[in-house]
């Protein structure tokens with residue numbers, strides 16, 4: 001049935017309030033306007049950032065909204081002036097979207113676009129990260145979709161919408177880890193394990209994984225982690241544990257936990273680089289003695305691993321197809337959209353990396 005130009009009613013998981021179970025609703029998805037693309041989402045995964053915004057700690061979180069930003073689907077229709085993709089193209093939504101017109105885009109304070117395309121019985125529902133992939137259909141800007149190899153399995157490459165590129169890119173683009181380097185990774189979720197994979201491919205000599213979930217340790221070996229540290233096993237601060245283990249500090253450290261994570265510097269004097277990836281609530285701050293920077297250490301952060309989304313996500317898909325990067329190994333669970341609250345529970349129980357949701361029965 002041709003749906004172009006029509007409002008589509010479909011199922012979506014709506015977050016009405018922080019921390020309240022998501023509700024599967026029939027939502028109306030407006031047709032794409034000029035410069036926009038409507039995508040039939042086939043698979044979406046959950047990222048810790050979805051849980052972060054759902055928790056109410058995200059100062060930019062707006063409710064009611066449709067969360068989700070790590071997905072893959074097929075272009076259903078395009079708005080006027082869209083030339084880069086056409087109906088039938090296989091795409092990965094990219095969360096760095098902006099319409100450049102709405103008050104959110106013009107504010108210069110946020111990357112959340114307020115120009116919603118969702119409603120329930122006429123009442124608007126907010127978008128999330130310009131993607132809102134916890135819906136069977138979503139509308140994104142044409143600058144926010146990466147066209148990918150139609151042969152690539154969408155239930156796998158959906159993970160290239162966020163966590164895996166973030167970790168790989170943090171190593172390759174942001175830190176530029178060199179052969180022989182000693183690397184420490186705080187948090188062995190999908191982002192942290194992708195950092196490990198990136199560090200291994202960059203030739204790191206030691207990759208020390210730090211996590212409070214012992215279930216992560218065995219799997220981490222498959223991603224290149226060479227040593228494990230559980231902070232719960234020590235009385236002294238974890239930074240000191242790492243400094244002692246490495247005779248002075250690591251060359252590169254990556255913070256992949258977020259809220260209440262380990263944001264302190266523990267790098268070697270003279271050149272150590274600390275990369276912040278985890279997101280944390282308003283009010284949580286990081287600080288260090290000026291001496292740490294005076295003596296040559298570097299503090300950096302990264303969003304989406306520094307990758308240019310539309311030009312480099314297809315390249316990452318090709319690398320996966322050539323078996324040069326892992327994706328399958330990050331998926332520990334497969335559920336359906338209707339089971340999304342169970343998927344969030346799994347994320348908090350430990351032992352879960354990515355749970356991929358099938359969006360259509």
Ligand SMILES: NC(=O)C1=CN([C@@H]2O[C@H](COP(=O)(O)OP(=O)(O)OC[C@H]3O[C@@H](n4cnc5c(N)ncnc54)[C@H](O)[C@@H]3O)[C@@H](O)[C@H]2O)C=CC1
Pocket residue numbers: 047048049050052162163166186187188189190191192210211212213216231256257258259260261262276277278279280302303304305352353
């Ligand atoms: N900057 C960016 O572009 C991106 C940032 N993120 C953020 O990165 C962080 C990681 O994301 P995911 O891997 O999806 O999360 P995740 O929840 O799968 O992994 C976090 C890991 O940290 C561990 N952990 C929790 N508290 C800890 C502690 N005190 N010490 C050591 N380990 C601890 C958990 O056991 C878990 O293994 C989140 O804050 C997420 O919001 C995610 C994607 C992109």
Ligand SMILES: N[C@@H](CCC(=O)N[C@@H](CSC=O)C(=O)NCC(=O)O)C(=O)O
Pocket residue numbers: 047049050058059060061110111162279280281282303304
């Ligand atoms: N609204 C949050 C900001 C969260 C954040 O830092 N998002 C990352 C991506 S996290 C993906 O899982 C990002 O790319 N930010 C870039 C940006 O322009 O926002 C908060 O206020 O903490």
Ligand SMILES: [Zn+2]
Pocket residue numbers: 047048049050069070162163
């Ligand atoms: Zn994410």
Ligand SMILES: [Zn+2]
Pocket residue numbers: 098099100101102103104105112113114115
């Ligand atoms: Zn906007």
